[in-house]
Amino acid sequence: MKRILITGAAGFLGSHLCDKFISEGFYVIGMDNFITGDKKNITHLLQNENFQFIEHDVTEFVKIEGDLDYILHFASPASPIDYLKIPIQTLKVGSLGTHNLLGLAKAKKARILIASTSEVYGDPLVHPQDENYYGNVNTIGPRGVYDEAKRFQESITMAYHRFHGLETRIVRIFNTYGPRMRLNDGRVIPAFMGQALRGENLTVFGDGSQTRSFCYVDDQVDGIFKLLFSDYSYPVNIGNPHEITIKDFAEEIIKLTETDQKIVYKELPKDDPLQRQPNISLAKKLLGWEPKVDREEGMKKTFNYFKSLSYDELRKSEHKNFTKHIKR
Numbered sequence: 206m207k208r209i210l211i212t213g214a215a216g217f218l219g220s221h222l223c224d225k226f227i228s229e230g231f232y233v234i235g236m237d238n239f240i241t242g243d244k245k246n247i248t249h250l251l252q253n254e255n256f257q258f259i260e261h262d263v264t265e266f267v268k269i270e271g272d273l274d275y276i277l278h279f280a281s282p283a284s285p286i287d288y289l290k291i292p293i294q295t296l297k298v299g300s301l302g303t304h305n306l307l308g309l310a311k312a313k314k315a316r317i318l319i320a321s322t323s324e325v326y327g328d329p330l331v332h333p334q335d336e337n338y339y340g341n342v343n344t345i346g347p348r349g350v351y352d353e354a355k356r357f358q359e360s361i362t363m364a365y366h367r368f369h370g371l372e373t374r375i376v377r378i379f380n381t382y383g384p385r386m387r388l389n390d391g392r393v394i395p396a397f398m399g400q401a402l403r404g405e406n407l408t409v410f411g412d413g414s415q416t417r418s419f420c421y422v423d424d425q426v427d428g429i430f431k432l433l434f435s436d437y438s439y440p441v442n443i444g445n446p447h448e449i450t451i452k453d454f455a456e457e458i459i460k461l462t463e464t465d466q467k468i469v470y471k472e473l474p475k476d477d478p479l480q481r482q483p484n485i486s487l488a489k490k491l492l493g494w495e496p497k498v499d500r501e502e503g504m505k506k507t508f509n510y511f512k513s514l515s516y517d518e519l520r521k522s523e524h525k526n527f528t529k530h531i532k533r
Contacts, residue, residue: 207231
């Protein structure tokens, strides 16, 4: 049985990856320090004989007993609210954390896949964005802590690949959504759905003409799985190329939730990207991958998940563990 370490295992995407690899016959070691992850995302796995959980901060030395075949590094704050509240931890997990895991991969002779992001493109001057675009990023702006953490992560990963011959893979993840997202984490979909469920008006930043492209979590996980077992070491975009303006998307959410909320407009945050759309030609050619779940179907599944949350969960606006780590 192949053994895989998944960091950020209690997070939205990490927990779905744990499910996927267990279903494919792997022994999964999940790792998380719960800075933004949630135990409830992996509770259903804790009694599974093919799952082991280790509570640990990957910015500290990572030790795993026994053989290890693969590593997926998904430990990182991933939403604006998170990385603006804990900027230093965000930089540390992208630098020190990645360095620790690359060292572990080297010691174990394991293949490692690094979770990068479309944010490496910044506020892009090229549209749609393909893997050859180097980006337009403000290194000292408030979003720079996340953008530069991920850009450094890619650089050190390629250095280990070139210098040590390490088997590496890099996925550039575009906006992904689905069950287990945290409400009020600053991302568009949970923010809109949370406001609709609470009877609040939907907040659109700027004039709403900026665009996003949303990929359902099952499609994202499938793309990551295929990339891990490919022979390609350079970054690959995994996302849904179907683009929509934020204003039109807010109107879709109002229709989906059958509420009568209005749209209110606020000032656009500094360096917020005006366009976000992946060019997935490489993923199609290399992996035979493209998204299958259309937005209407995915949004219904996601909304039903949010509707199932308790009243207290719906009202909660801040992760309980932030105060524990805020000074790091």
